[in-house]
Amino acid sequence: MAQALLGCIADDFTGATDLANMLVRGGMRTVQTIGVPAARAPIDADALVVALKSRTVPVGDAVRQSLNALEWLRAQGCRQFVFKYCSTFDSTDKGNIGPVADALLDALKSDFTIACPAFPENGRTIFRGHLFVGDVPLNESGMENHPLTPMTDANLVRVLQRQTESKIGLISYDTISNGADAIRARIGELKQSGVRLAIADAVSDADLHVLGEACRDLPLITGGSGIALGLPRNFRAARLLQNTGHAADLPKITGxxxxxxxxxxxxxxxxxxxxxxxxxxxxxxxxxxxxxxxxxxxxxxxxxxxxxxxxxxxxxxxxxxxxxxxxxxxxxxxxxxxxxxxxxxxxxxxxxxxxxxxxxxxxxxxxxxxxxxxxxxxxxxxxxxxxxxxxxxxxxxxxxxxxxxxxxxxxxxxxxxxxxxxxxxx
Structure with a gap:
């Protein structure tokens, strides 16, 4: 039985399947759990995704649920972790993206991660730290009318900074376009200046692949499902993941x-x-x-x-x-x-x-x-x-x-x- 390589925490159910879909497309056999399982018996999968319902709950509850999920995933042997949220960065000034990311970093004894909700295939792109839905800024996309998490600011650096005391930075497209080494160098600069979380630009799937390569050594990555595009390749390059064309196979169900x-x-x-x-x-x-x-x-x-x-x-x-x-x-x-x-x-x-x-x-x-x-x-x-x-x-x-x-x-x-x-x- 293969031990899971990647452990993911999603803040809602459809976001979890969205992320799992990306991992399966990358050749990782993926199982999604609904909440944190009580049992700790190992699951035969390359990637595990824990689906929480933590996007709009009080901050303390979201942090507690996410830490419980992290503990279970660590017990499954996962080597790297993803905190997944919506590609429209659904949140309020109280959270929950910033507080959960901070808590996970603390638990993993890590001092830096990125935040990249981009999903170009579905029209979500980030440029100069601003999130676009199709051709319009986030706050003109209809998300400003969301009944629970109205998004009235497209500048994600500002949005995230309002949720956390951690210093927020930006990895801009100029850096992304210069490749993984340039991104790693920028991460080093940001860490030296005290930045703990950085919004990362991405306008294409190629950008997400480069980001995945650049973040291969980060214990925690946060973002939308698109950030998972570049992660399976890292495990494959390390000879931890086998090439398979059957990750998406399911038996037929009638009814x-x-x-x-x-x-x-x-x-x-x-x-x-x-x-x-x-x-x-x-x-x-x-x-x-x-x-x-x-x-x-x-x-x-x-x-x-x-x-x-x-x-x-x-x-x-x-x-x-x-x-x-x-x-x-x-x-x-x-x-x-x-x-x-x-x-x-x-x-x-x-x-x-x-x-x-x-x-x-x-x-x-x-x-x-x-x-x-x-x-x-x-x-x-x-x-x-x-x-x-x-x-x-x-x-x-x-x-x-x-x-x-x-x-x-x-x-x-x-x-x-x-x-x-x-x-x-x-």
């Missing part, structure tokens, strides 16, 4: 399918609109939920009726930013989010009871609620559906002989026809 969407992002709104134009869909209304109406029962009956004619349904709470804000004003941010998550989790459990074995889920918080409701404890990562979103299969859980096929999508990811593509892949 009914359902699509669940809770994200309010632009991409998911487009995907929901495309589905609703020609396929059956049921909308979860949080106001109706707050009144105690049997919304879950209605959604299940809607799905059951369409299953009789072999149709797959979408059950969604996705709304425009304006609609989300109106609901939050009436119910409060926390209550509105909890009602929707709980409802979609309950629907997922009922769908499993109806024989559903394939779940396509949109939204990080929604995905977390659904996998917990289904008692999914770990996932084997399979082929990519869209950039950042792989097919996965459950390992263990309530029904060891009937694994589930899942596609867990970050709200902002995927093409307009993602739901149809995901169903075909699963």
């Amino acid at each position: 009914k399918a359902v699509v669940l969407a809770g994200s309010a992002s632009k991409a998911t709104n487009v995907q929901v609109g495309e589905w609703c134009a020609s396929r059956p869909a049921f909308r979860i209304d949080p106001i109706a939920l707050s009144r105690g109406e049997p919304v879950v029962e209605r959604a299940v009956e809607f799905a059951r009726n369409h299953f009789r004619s072999d149709e797959t349904v979408l059950i969604y709470a996705t709304s425009s930013p304006e609609e989300v804000k109106a609901v939050q004003r009436e119910l409060g941010v926390e209550k509105a989010g909890r009602l929707v998550e709980d409802a979609l989790a309950a629907v997922a459990r009922r769908m499993r009871d109806e024989g559903v074995r394939k779940f396509v889920v949109a939204g990080g918080e929604t995905s977390g609620a659904v996998v917990q409701a289904l008692d999914v404890r770990s996932l084997r990562i399979g082929p990519q559906i869209d950039p950042g979103v792989p097919a996965t299969q459950s390992i263990g859980g309530n029904d060891d002989e009937a694994p589930l096929a899942l596609a867990l999508k970050s709200g902002n990811f995927g093409t307009s026809d993602f739901f149809a593509k995901a169903l075909k892949t699963l």
